[in-house]
Amino acid sequence: MLIGYARVSTADGRQSLDLQHDALIAAGVAQDQIYSDQASGKKDDRPGLHACLKALREGDVLTVWKLDRLGRSLHHLVKTVTLLTERGIGLRVLTGQGAAIDTTTAAGRLSFGIFAALAEFESELIRERTMAGLTSARARGRKGGRRFALSKAQVRLAQAAMANRETSVTSLSKELGIRPVTLYRYVDSTGQLRDYGKRVLEG
Incomplete structure (x- = not known):
């Protein structure tokens, strides 16, 4: 049919x-x-x-x-x-x-x-161009991947602020220029580092 x-x-x-x-x-x-x-x-x-x-x-x-x-x-x-x-x-x-x-x-x-x-040829060309771009960026001191929303100083600030139980998550997030959900990717409710926070400080 x-x-x-x-x-x-x-x-x-x-x-x-x-x-x-x-x-x-x-x-x-x-x-x-x-x-x-x-x-x-x-x-x-x-x-x-x-x-x-x-x-x-x-x-x-x-x-x-x-x-x-x-x-x-x-x-x-x-x-x-x-x-x-x-x-x-x-x-x-x-x-x-x-x-x-x-x-x-x-x-x-x-x-x-x-x-x-x-x-398949187009896919291979895109992959090669991507790899070449990353190699070139690394040679200039830049690394590929996700850009973090917070700097090292901001992560440390978030740690200290969240360790204080009186801190307003909404106010802190506004001060840092991010959303509360983003803040919690870096630190937990007690100021302990989460994955993103660790990666920023290690980087």
């Missing part, structure tokens, strides 16, 4: 799903087998897509107008299609850059394999 999915980026009427619906129906997808969303492709919360993926069964073919209607990114797309393939479900793209993809055919699987290889 052919199952269709359509998406437009806005829900304010400036874009219409009609073009995609018409293309899917022309490709053989029944009107009642088309799922859709009006949301950004970068959003995780796409109920139409979730319902579509849930409805698909082994032997079905997920049909989309363009490749970018399905995935948030190249990596998300590859992951989604790989999971579909493992379930015995095909993918067919009607137009655009991914029009050669039809994972129910050998040629289509080859095309998607190229996309998957590009995704």
